[in-house]
Amino acid sequence: NAGVMQNPRHLVRRRGQEARLRCSPMKGHSHVYWYRQLPEEGLKFMVYLQKENIIDESGMPKERFSAEFPKEGPSILRIQQVVRGDSAAYFCASSLRGHSSYEQYFGPGTRLTVT
């Protein structure tokens, strides 16, 4: 049973370009969470999605960032017109149910570097 998969593992973008990060949840999981981690810091919640729906985007910057989880295919976190401050590790997690009594399983992360 494959775990949570993220790709790419490393992504380098120049300022102003777009970054697309993909997350395939564990088999059977329909709840996906995205987190961002700056160096030497804990993770920061960004967005929680269920298939085709954004449930909680309270941690998402208002501009340039968007997320989707279509009926078919992986969840996508999109960052438009990247800036140096977007450089970070982005982790996605999935869970079987959307309740805090259920554990979240994390992918290996995508490390975004903006030059």
Place this chain on the structure above:
Amino acid sequence: DAKTTQPNSMESNEEEPVHLPCNHSTISGTDYIHWYRQLPSQGPEYVIHGLTSNVNNRMASLAIAEDRKSSTLILHRATLRDAAVYYCILSAGNNRKLIWGLGTSLAVNP
């Protein structure tokens, strides 16, 4: 969101038990206590979680104080592979999202 307080770092010797404390004095009745760990350059890994009763699994034990204002993660025999940052997190009911602090960096000496 209720906050947790953990020591910045702890040290242990291999094959000895490790007790990682967490204070959460503002915990509410519906908050679950979660523990995750993160090894260097990896994604976080679920360790254990509980609500009121102590919990055991193959990785660790979770001891929850009777008033639920604190908890302790217990690694029964530390190995070098247990060296990681351990995060204690509260999550309430349908809130779902995990609010992360800085965690405790555990070093294990051979």
